[in-house]
Amino acid sequence: MRILVVNVNTTETMTHGIGVQAQKAAAPGTEIVALTPRFGAESVEGNFESYLAAVGVMDAVMRYDQPFDAVIQAGYGEHGREGLQELLEVPVVDITEAAASTAMFLGHKYSVVTTLDRAVPLIEDRLKLAGLDARCASVRASGMAVLELETQPERAVEAIVEQAAAAVTNDHAEVICLGCGGMAELEQKVRERTGVPVVDGVAAAVTIAESLVRLGLKTSKVRTYAPPRPKRITGFPLTGL
Template identity: 50%
Template structure:
């Protein structure tokens, strides 16, 4: 099985961290291929950066399809609550997994109420929107921000661990969470610290998405094309001159 893991930002270090987390969760016979957005933001902490990243990821996938180089059994979009998942599900014949949805689905299987610990307060609304669309919002006790931007989490892992664990403790004590979801792909290394310190399960969305991708693809299942995810334009990349114009300025 081959799984394509897409980092919606352009950071090489974050792409590598995502790849490490994905491979740690993958079976021995599963190949993980990690790719970053070809243009856009190096860290996604705003609506504008999120929409731009979605276009970049769609453009990357469309270019792979055009070149006949898309040979994957599933795709993981490693942006927590970022835009683009629904478009990819429309474009592709294989299943697409958003790490926010996957983390929440797994949390709901092992606890009654979960909390998400994300980066900045402005990242909370898009996560709320994604959980609402997935039908998982009623099981979410809270979404809390640790106060560190995506780039800060990547640059200072030790500081990030302390801030995330502190916020997770508040989610358990004040909000009644019994499972913690890490609301950023760059937080993968914090799961063990949360469990060891606070005694509750912690879920990394990348690992959850890889596990679910293997299960769903292994069952021979994919996204239904009978309704909203029916194929769109045959050559969607030709409809996006803005993406090629942006890419030409990198």
Template identity: 85%
Template structure:
């Protein structure tokens, strides 16, 4: 990398809301080590917020397409959508480490307490998150996945109500579900970390921050995805219309 940059990490939002991409990028830069450059990217197509299976599968394609169209060198990719599909496709596609904020946050939480709870947005997102944690083998120490009832875009448009709703569910998770750590289950919740920690008295993990530190560690260790079986590159064949952005 040029100048003092030792590492470049792409942090890819799963929705098309530019302000949310900016917020995710700011959170990533706050925790990045000196010499790490954060490049925050927005997909060129997709939904303004991702809150269900249709939007999640669309986002998986959009994120891969956006990464393919980035024409500068990079050392790692972070998929910044909590509970979304697509990490496996990125791992087949790329030779650099790929980190999903869902898995980064949950695995980090397990260093900090016996059981963790996730507080997310709408209730319809709960099954998606539960399935992703199960698939990743991170469900055994998950005390609960709770919904704040707030839509993703309401995190920006109604921040005070969002804070109250998220804190209330986090407090209930600690009190009723015996969670010892809270995970913020949306990339757009990054700025709420300190408030939730103060109100609950337990460690709070933001997925974007956790993913940056995991990605940096993998790059420094010289490690990336195994290509011998599960995430081997796609077999050469005609793929009509792909990539979408040329």
């Protein structure tokens, strides 16, 4: 089984970290291929960058020329999953929805801890669109920019742990979701400090994607995610699809 894990930003070191986390979560025999869009922002922290990333991710997947069995969009609260589902028959899993749906098996309410406050509405909207908002206790911002997760890891951990603990104490969350693909490998530290289950969206998405492939399930093409109608596409990128 081969799963494409696509970073939504163009920072190669973050793609590498996401790929490592995905491979750790994968079952024996699953190959993880981590992709970086060839254009886009170095980090995604708002609507403009998110819409740009959606096109970049679709471009990266459609340019991959080897067989694959599933795709994971490794951006928390980002746009684009629906477009990929129109383009592909294989399962497409978004880490936002993967983390939240997994958390719902583990506790009554979950909270998401993300990066900057401006990302909170995007995540809230994605959860609402996916029908996962009813059991979301809160979406909290750590105040750390995405790239600071790499450049200031100790400060980032403290900020994330502080907000996770507040979510448990003040918002009555029973599970914490790490709200950024770049937070991979932080779950143990957050779990130790909060005492609750912690879900990393990348790892959750890998196990969900593997399950869908093993069950022989593919994206429905009856209506919502039917292939795009054939028509002329003018300009760059995705010309000719």
